[in-house]
Amino acid sequence: MSTAMTVTTSPDDDAAGWRARARSDVANVVREFVAARSRDHLGPAPETRVLADVLRRFVEGGKYVRSAFALAGWACVATPTASAVRAAGSLELLHCFALLQDDVMDQSPLRRGRPAAHVLFAQWHHEQHLSGSAARFGESAAVLAGDLCLVWAEQMLRQSGVDGAALARALPRYDRMRSTLAVGQLRDLVNDARRQPALRDVRAVARAKSGDYTVRGPLELGAELAGASAAVIGALGRYGVVVGEAFQLRDDLLGMFGAPDRTGKPVGEDLLARKATTVMVLARERADSAQRQELAELDRLPRLERSDVDEYLAIVAATGAREQVEGLIEQRLREGMAALSTSALPVDARHRLTHLADLCGNRDQ
Incomplete structure (x- = not known):
């Protein structure tokens, strides 16, 4: 090798x-x-x-x-x-x-x-x-x-x-990360079957599938393998939870509004899959009575055509849910930067983590 x-x-x-x-x-x-x-x-x-x-x-x-x-x-x-x-x-x-x-x-x-x-x-x-x-x-x-x-x-x-000692030290963290991933996936399936889950349930899945598995888990694992102190791992964990949620929130927006030429997936893919995402939960919460009626009629359709997806997206956009999710992403990224600023991490390490946070929250694919 x-x-x-x-x-x-x-x-x-x-x-x-x-x-x-x-x-x-x-x-x-x-x-x-x-x-x-x-x-x-x-x-x-x-x-x-x-x-x-x-x-x-x-x-x-x-x-x-x-x-x-x-x-x-x-x-x-x-x-x-x-x-x-x-x-x-x-x-x-x-x-x-x-x-x-x-x-x-x-x-x-x-x-x-x-x-x-x-x-x-x-x-x-x-x-x-x-x-x-x-x-x-x-x-x-x-x-x-x-x-x-x-x-x-x-x-x-x-x-x-x-080193074997480092592996032994880090493997329990690796095991927990894998277990959290499986449990998060199960909760995602339940939310999809529930069709209209609460926002707290969708955000809990986002933390399990992205906060712990995409950002926090890998960060802590790498630091643990290198012999980081508890203080460093704690700071990385605080950063990882919120930046991971920003990653999932951006994923939700891309799954709804993302450009196919960049994501490789159709616009409205999450709608076609009837997935429960933060965007849809917030859209339902913010919808007025007429919009709720329109969404309910679309929900009852056994199969969505392209025109149905376009109508769905127009209603979701009109509720302001897209802008609210953008605001949540910005808030989570600020919280991640705050976690870094209060830590004793080297300057170059903070620069890399800032760059990675920006990629997570502001990517277009």
């Missing part, structure tokens, strides 16, 4: 440049690890070749947010090593596990502008002229691909080269 790393943490380092190099380094080690595990574990059978091909393509995409936060957490204490980059890469495999199964649960046909894994597996089933439902096969194969990513994620962390 290659050990050439370029991630640096000098005080005069440009945060955006650091972020780009971190992504490149992590992407390289993840690609190498998945290729090696595919050779070792999958074998040459046709069904495992398609599995290896789907996984290879899947891990190459994405923004690599979680690994960036893990390395940023590590860099609050020490310069990231090759072992640190591999440990951070394990979080990207964990994220692949979550996305593979999330697409099945949401019945999303696209991921990053390309066919989702369950769609690719269904296409392979059809091309091979196999018996039974191609769609059912595709969903089952995608779940199993996600299981492999979950197994490989822990293997990559264990074999990262991080």
Whole structure:
């Protein structure tokens, strides 16, 4: 495995440049690890070749947010090593596990502008002229691909080269993060089935799925592996909770209003999936009587056409819910910056975390 790393943490380092190099380094080690595990574990059978091909393509995409936060957490204490980059890469495999199964649960046909894994597996089933439902096969194969990513994620962390004592210290945090992710996903399913959940329930899911899993968990894990003090981990945790919620709130807006050319998903995707999001909850709370009636009529439709989605979006926009969510994002980012300003973190570490917070809250994809 290659050990050439370029991630640096000098005080005069440009945060955006650091972020780009971190992504490149992590992407390289993840690609190498998945290729090696595919050779070792999958074998040459046709069904495992398609599995290896789907996984290879899947891990190459994405923004690599979680690994960036893990390395940023590590860099609050020490310069990231090759072992640190591999440990951070394990979080990207964990994220692949979550996305593979999330697409099945949401019945999303696209991921990053390309066919989702369950769609690719269904296409392979059809091309091979196999018996039974191609769609059912595709969903089952995608779940199993996600299981492999979950197994490989822990293997990559264990074999990262991080000191054994540090691993032992950090693994309970890693376990809690994975458990929180699963519980958050279950609560998300319940909220979708409830159709009109309370705002507190939707925000609780946002904290579990993003605050703890996307930002806070990776940050604290990276810092823990590097030997950070309780005070540093506490400051990162306070920052991580609110910046993670900002990330999810932006995700909710993109799922409703985002541009397909950047997100790879249709406008109104969350509406088409009937997902319960902060935007919809706030729109219902702010709607006047006429708007509530219109929303209720749309809710009763068994299937939404494009014109129905456009009508939904117009009503949501008219309630002012979009502007309120934008205000919540800005508030959470300010709270994150306040958590950093009261900490004893190095200046360059704060610069990187400020940059990452801005990416989370103000991204367009």
